[in-house]
Amino acid sequence: KEKDDLFEIELAAPGYSKKDFKVTIDDGCLNISAKRSQTKDEKEENYTRHEFSYESFERSLELPDSVSDDKIKANYDNGILKFSLAKKEVAKKQKPKVIEIA
Numbered sequence: 001k002e003k004d005d006l007f008e009i010e011l012a013a014p015g016y017s018k019k020d021f022k023v024t025i026d027d028g029c030l031n032i033s034a035k036r037s038q039t040k041d042e043k044e045e046n047y048t049r050h051e052f053s054y055e056s057f058e059r060s061l062e063l064p065d066s067v068s069d070d071k072i073k074a075n076y077d078n079g080i081l082k083f084s085l086a087k088k089e090v091a092k093k094q095k096p097k098v099i100e101i102a
Contacts, residue, residue: 007067007085011059014079021081025069032081033058 001008013021013034020034035056042049063069063085071086 005087007064007083007087009061009083009085011081011083012079013057013076013081016076016079018076021076023074025063025072028063028065030061030063030072030083030085031058032060 009030011032016034016036020036022031022033024031033056035054037052037054040049040051042051066087067085068088073084075082075084
């Protein structure tokens with residue numbers, strides 16, 4: 001979503017925790033990756049079962065030149081990773097200026 005003074009990005013990633021994410025900015029791109037693994041052991045009298053799973057994903061978003069790299073905020077809550085990307089002062093939309101005709 002683009003607003004007058006910032007961009008908002010929402011990414012659904014249920015089941016992850018904050019520590020699973022790695023977010024970087026490199027050469028004008030916002031890079032988001034996440035990894036998680038789970039293991040489950042079950043030991044019975046005649047057998048042992050060992051299950052494991054591994055999940056990961058990566059997304060890269062090219063940022064417009066109007067984004068201020070040092071004013072990016074991220075929040076992860078209830079499976080939604082939200083970013084707030086502030087625009088540079090010069091890129092903010094100015095209200096129309098009325099010019100009087102003489």
